[in-house]
Structures are given as structure tokens and as C-alpha cells.
Amino acid sequence: MTELLIRNACVFDPLNGIRGDVMDIAIRDGRIVESVQNNADVIDASGFLTLPGGIDSHSHVCGTKVNFGRYMSPEDMRAGRTARRGKMHVTSGYYVPTTYGNSYRYSTMGYTTVLEGAMAPLEARHTHEEFNATPLQDMLANTLFDGNWSIMEAVHAQDVKRAAAIVAWTLSSVRGFAIKLTNPGGTEAWGWGGDLTGIRDPVPNFNVTPAEIITTMIEANELLHLPHSVHLHCNNLGKPGNYATTLETFGLVPDLNKNRQTLYATHVQFHAYGGSTWRDICSKADEITKSVNAKPQIVMDMGQIMFGRTMTMTADGPMEFNLYCLHHNKWSNHDVELETGSGIIPVLYSKKSLVNCVMWAIGLELALLTKNPYQCLLATDNPNGAPFVKYPEIIGLLMSKRYRDEECATLHDGIDQRTSISSIDREMDWNEIAIITRAGQARALGIAAQGKGHLAPGAEADLAIYPIRCDDVDPATEYRKVVEGFQKTRFTIKRGRVVARDGDVIVDGANTTFWVNPTIPDEHNVANDPEFVKKFEEYYTVRMSNYPVQDVYLPRGRCIKTEADI
Template identity: 40%
Template sequence: MLRISNGRIYDPANGVNGAVRDLCIKDGKIVADVPAAAKRIDAQGMVIMPGGIDIHCHIAGPKVNLARKLQPEDHRLDVHPGTAITRSGTGGVVPSTFATGYRYAALGYTTAMEAAVTPIGARHVLEEFHDIPVIDKGFYVLLGNNVFLYDLLKAGRREDFRQAVAWWVNATKAYAVKLVNPGSDELWKGRRNANITSVNEKIDNFDLTPLDVIKAFIETVDDLGLAHPPHIHCNNLGRSGNYTTTLETMRAAEGRRAHIAHVQFHSYGGEPGKNPTSKGPEIADYINKHPNITADVGQVMFGKATAMTADAPLGYLLRGISGNKWINADTECESGCGIVPFTYHEKAYMHALQWAIGLELFLLSEDPWRLVLSTDHPNGGSFMMYPRLIRLLMDREFRNQEIGKVNQKAIRQTVLADTLDREYTLEEIAIITRAGPARALGLKDKGHLGVGADADITIYDEHEDKERMFSTPRYLIKDGVAVIEDHEFRCDHEGRVLHTAPAYDAAIENSIKPFFEDNYSIVFENYAVTDRYLHHHQVIPTVLER
């Protein structure tokens, strides 16, 4: 049992905005009170928030391991030493498993969601999850280019499609469904690195368009009642003029829930083949007016990054831009992959524009509950850059100084310098890093500090310099256990794997199994992930089960 006293609490989900009151913990949960003899933390002069939640990152699985192996020089320069309590590892832009968990915890984060996993790679991800300490984690399974599901849609077998989606979520122990550049894999594989350029373009070998696929998944996930809506990486990422594709994708939801991933990369005007312009205001305006849409920003931060995506055509494009070492791969009948080490330069027009558009989106957002913080780690930059991003949002003077350092031609394409003087409050930071992601994910016990919530709590020393403040929490409490005290790790901790298990008709396996026997490199019986890979886990109920 534990009582935290005298700290200023920011708990937006419960309408608490800096109030000084006690917070009580018992058996890993927030409770109304504990006995007077309970251990006590005096949080005088400190800020208390729920543990941070990263709604979109890439931290485990085959593509992440490939990215680690691709950059040995990055790891040699950033060794993460072990202690009597914690395990050793390596850092860099793509840290090792142990370092990932500890470094998230050392920022005050207690949950992170791996944003793109091929079904056949689910076992690998769960094994790495078992190695990532402290934080809870889940993953989104890639189904948006699945050949079997396309066959069902082409044949008009919509009920079988629904059952098959539910089967795949169960078979992989996934948390949600991910779509990446729907339809693109068929062109990339069949037409020497070609790509879909319109959501109304026919997908090779199927009488379908990307918009047909997107609508089918939005409808199906809504019918299944998954806690999180389809997590959509839109077509035409990074290409001039792609904002129209993004708008068409959001309109396809037709009032149903949808989440747009790393929306900054999808907010560009201009003509294909020419320099992009900002369409951040147009995208922000649409999101503001449509409460069924949530999004994470995918903020670009200057410095080292790693492009890591299931968007294989994008990976091929980036290798030509960077001239760096790269990997492209096709994963059976499920997805593609592209990995390219990358560096963002503040004087480069494109990079400065991406940085500015991300800030535009944040500062134009009228509902921080629905536009939340991410860098699409490690694509836009490392999650270790979150404190600096928070300072950019909270400190107008600092932001203006940074604006003055970057490519001014890019800045003139935005409204960033002229009209956006907003400064985020601590309450709004608590929303975009905690309460908002929890709500978007449907995690009822996370992102808040009400009675019954998970006792995932971060306590920060209050500083004028918000980058310093959010870089090193004074205390990190996970499941009621004080993992960090006085800025030091006091114990190790095993987080949970979060997944969902929608109901499905087992008869769908009679259709799936023959497809496996004809097209996969493994037999059907060895495909589904068994419970022994889950270790410490929690099934998050569907909306229909609550």
C-alpha cells in the first residue's frame, strides 16, 4: 500500500487540473484510501500524472531486429550498461529490448504499442515483448494487404471476411488491426517497385480499390467491437499532394471510428514530383470537425532516425533519396517491409517542412483528446525526443527560437511563425501523452488516476524548462510498484502483454487452411500463436463484451 501526498495532480479524464490531494494505491490499483500506516511519498513541489502511453511506435519484431542489425555503429556509440537491478543493452535510435523498456520508463511512460506486425511475425514480437521490462505493450497486426482477405472481398464474402479478421486477431494475440498503404504490395511485387497513387485505383489481380479495402476494415472492426479502431497508414505517404488521399480516407469512415497514423506524413500539398507545401491546417480542420476520427501526429525531430515501415514501395523510394544502406522485403502473403537509416536536417526544405507541419497540427488541434503525441518512433525520430517536443509545444519563446534556425523557405509555406502563439498547458500535455491515447485505445483502466485505475503513475519535479522536467521523472510507479525512486531504478518489473480476443466462428478455418497449404511456407497448424508465448498478459474486452 502507498499514499502519495502534496503533489499537484493532472488527471484530465477525471477533471483534475493541478489540484493538491492524496493519491492512494493498493494491490496495483488506485483506491479511495489506505491506512495511515501505509508507506508515504511526499510529492511537495512535484507534478503527478498517469503513466505515459505511446499509441504508435516500433519497438519489437522482425523489422525492428533487422533495423538493429543494419546499424551496429549506432549501438557501439550508445552502450546501456547493466546494474545490480537492470539488464544491459544498447541504445541508439533503435534500442535493444531491455534498453527500450528502461528508457521508456525513464521518461515516465508505462505503456507502448508496437504499430505494425505481420501475422507470421507475431511469435517473434511476443518473445521480444517478454524481454522488454517495466512497460505494458501490445501490437497492431498487419492485415491491409492480406491476399486471403482480398480474395474474400473480391468474392463478396463479407461475413467470411469478418470471421477471418477476428480469427487473425485471435491467432496472433494482437490488440488491433493495422492497414498500411492498402493495395500497394501487389503493385510493388508485380510491377518492379510500382505503387498505388489513388485510393480509387484498381489493385492488381483483384477487382478492388484501396477505398474498398479501407471501408471493409472500418465496418468489420466496428462490428467486432475491437477496443481500438482500424489503425490506418494512408496511401501516398510522404508524397506531394497526398492530403487529398488522407481526406478521402477519413471520409470513408462515414461516421465510424478510424485512427490515422502519423498524420503529419499525410498532410502535404503541391504537385507530385515537386516540393510539397503544408496542408496541415486543412487536415487539422477536418479532424477538429469529425469526432469519429483520432490520429497521432508522427512529429519529425531533427537528427538521426530510421525509416521502418510495412510500406515496401516507400522503403524503395527512401533508399533512393538517402543513398544509405537499406532493406526491402516481402512477407509471404501478408505484407511488405522497408528499412532505411535516415537523418533529418534542419536546413533541408523537406525536413524543415515536415517538422513545421507536425507543430501546425498540434497547435491547430481543438481537441487534444483526438490528436495525440508520437514521433512514429523511430521514423520521425526517437521516443527519447519526446521531452524536447513537449517543450516546443509548451514554450512559445523556445519554439520561435527553433523556428528561426530552420529552412525559412519551408517555414513560409506554413502558418507556424505568423499566427500560432499557443502554448500547451500541463493538462493538455497529460491529455496528448496519457489520457487521449488511453481513450483512443479503449484502455478503460489506463490514462487516468480515478479509483479502479491501474496504478501506473509518473511523478515529475516541476521545472520551468519542460524538456528537463519531462526527461527524468522523480518517481515511476508501475502496477503500484515504485520502479524508479529519486531518479534511480529501485527494482525491475515485468509489464503485461495487452491483447484482445473477439468472438469468431471456428468454421472459417475450413476456408483458411487450404489457402495456407497452397501458399504459405509453414503448415496451418504451426501458424497460430499459443498461450505459452503470452507470459504475463491481459485480455482487453471488446466493446460488445463490456
């Protein structure tokens, strides 16, 4: 039995209604408990800001496309080098670091759980191998279904139960966590040299529309009682005028779940553009947030961009091809047979570019104009909008109007005509920051029941103690202290163990991968369906028996079982 007592912590725990109380936190064997014995180890938090461990609900850190991003950026590997120290691995890279680089940096920032935004089922093994090499965060995998042939056939047949059965078999086979749709139907169309311009265009060869894929998958998701909702990267990412597609998509979403949203829309900054060309692009964050404010069934994340060099990577192959045509820089694209695709290109977000300045403002506007902080979470679509190490600066910007004004003064003059960022006075408080970086994520991903994102007895003892005194620091004026404070925790505690202290990782970790196994009746199990098996053997380059990921890939996997309603 190991026990730890954290004394004098200034706690914000939104899911339990705790707002800045100075209190003690007791931990036994990795979980929060009511009390511990007198001989427990003690950490004095000295009145510092103490939050549940940070949760990133959309980040790209593991898997084939991230690794290809590393291949494509040898210049980045010179950045961020740290030497081997004790049990700590050597790290390198800034915007696409090594897995250990990602893990250590997240940990020193107080993050203890990360959802990988896109895993192609066929390439799941690589993702899980890299999860194991991201030792200080518990991991979850969004699993791509956007161009899945069997799913599109089920959608065409209007057979929601079959779609659900395919999802159940696939998630449990590849140890996935949630349904991800990236530009649904669009990457498949592009694989045939085509493209889709909106959610009502038919996908070639399948005669289904993105709208039909989205609504069927939302229903299938709820039939399976998955912890998370459908996680959607909308169609038409990054195109001027695309806010109309985003609003039309939001209009499709029914309110089907009392505990969480029905749709998680990711990196909405990239989907909130007005205008018709790059010359007249403008913010439509007001229209998008008006829609979200009226629809509790939708949660989004910001997809904030920050200025500097980074790498974009996504399953949205056609979008990356369009970006390549714009930049003519390095580019790669990839087709994942029968399932999805991907693309990667480097990018530089510049303060001299009006387009980039408008993008920067839109992300902040989305967060500041969304009334309920549980509905707009902090993320950069790491590394697409910016590497996650920029989160502290984003927190500073959301808490300080003065910081935003000072930044705006360094940007392209056109920003005031194209966005409303300068007219927004809202400044977030500590509680709201705790929501948009952990409580909101835990609720949206449906993992609060797994003990994530809060500090009630029974919860996992994942905590971040930041060297910030909330009673002493005024975020509106002393935003630099806020930014600095969120960069390095005083202590990061993972499952009851101090893993990072004052910016240094001090122990090797042992994470967990959460995956979902929906139980469905035998007659719906597609593994017993001759038609499904025949298709698989006919079209995949792997045998169906070789497709499932073996247990050895998840040495510390934790299965979440659900009972499907089919």
C-alpha cells in the first residue's frame, strides 16, 4: 500500500463543484481517498493552483502519419534535444517530437491523458506500439470510419444496426476508443480522383452522402452506448466560406444522450471561415458559436493556431493536396485500403499573413463567444494548429484582454475588419480554464466514470500542481506569470506517483490504453457473416484473421465494455 497526502492545495475541480478551496487531497494506491494514515508521504502544495491531470481530447502524437511526419522533417529533429538521463530516454523534435519527447513535455505541463485524434484501423498496431512508448499519459484512439466501404454499404442500405455491428467488431478488433469521421466520404472520393464540395454530394461508387454517413454513425454510436460521441472533422476543412457546411452539419445533430453531447466537432477554427477566396476570408465564429450556444448536443474544440512553423497531418487527404497546391512544399499522401487516407505537409503560420491572423483570431473567438465552457475545449489539433507546448500561451490569451490586445497590435492591420477579436472583453477565470483543459474533456470523452478529469474519492490520482497562487496573481494584467506557471508544474502526479517536478520528468511511467468492447448479440456479429468475411478476403491485402490487434500490443490495456441495443 502506498499513501500520499497533498497538503494546502488550492483546488479547482469543476465536475465536483470545487472552486479554489484550499484543502488536503489523500491518495492511496493510485486513487483519491477520503483520508490516509499518519505515516503517509506528504507533499506541501503551498497554496498553489491544483487541478485534475490535464486531458487532451484531440492531438496527433502516435501512429503511421505522425511517424511519417517525423521522416519528413529531419530539420525538426535538431530541435528539442535532451540527453538520456537515468531512466529517461533521449528526446528530439519540436513540432513532431519523438514519442518520449511528446510524453515528457505533456507531463511537465501537467497532462496525464491524451486522445490520439486519428487511427486507421488497418494500421492500429503501429499506433499501439507508440502508445506504449508514450509512458506518462493514458491513451485513447479515435478510430477512422470516414471511408470504410462496409460502413458506406450499410449507410446506403439504411441499416443502422449493421453499421453499429461493423463499428463494434472493428473497435474491439483494433482496440479503438471512439468513432472518428474525417471529411466523411471526401477522402474516398479523392482516392478515385474526385472531390466532394458539401455534405449533400454523393460519394462515387457508394451513392451515399456525407450527411447520411454522419447521421447513421451518430445513431450507431448511441445504439452501442459508446462512452464518447461521434468525433467529427467536418467536410470542407480550410476552405473560405466553409462555415456554411459546418452550420449545415450542426443542423443534422439530434440530442440523443443525457450525459454528454451527441457530436464532438473537432478543430472548428479550420471550419469557421467566411468569404469566398483567400482574398476575402473572414471570421464566422459568431455564426458558429450562435449555433453551438443553442445546441447543447454539440461540443467542439478550438483548433487554435499559433504563429510559427509546424507540420499539418490529417486523414483528410484532399485537403492536404489543396494545401500542397498552394505552398508547393514537401508533401505526402497515403491511401489506406478500404478505410481512409492521409496527408502531411509542413506549414509556417506568419503574423504577416492576413489569412493566418484571421485564423488565429477565429480560434480565440470560438472559445470566448461560446457561453458554456464545456462546449468549446482547448486544443490546437496538435501539431496542425501549433505544437501542444503552446497551450500555456493560449490560456494566457483567454484570461487576459490586455494580452490579446498586445498581440493584435503586432498582427496584420486587416484583422479588425475581418474578425471581432478586439471587441470581445471576456476574460476566463481559473474555473473555466480547468473546464476547457480537463473537466470538459473528461465529460465529452465519457471518461469521468473511469476516474478521469476530477478528484472525488475513487477517481484516479492524476493531478497537476502549478506554481501559481490564484489569490496573488491577476491573470488580466499578470498574464506572463500565468503563461509561465502553466508551462511547468511544481508537481505532476500520475496515478498517485510524482512523475514530474519543476519541469523535469523524474520517473519512467507505465500508462494505460483505454479501449471499447461493445457486446452485441451473436446474430449481429459480422465476424460470423459470410458476406462480410468474403468481402474482407476479396479486397483487403491482409487476412481477416491477421487483422485484430493481439493483446501483446496492449500490455496495460483497460477495456470498457458496453451493452449494445441491437
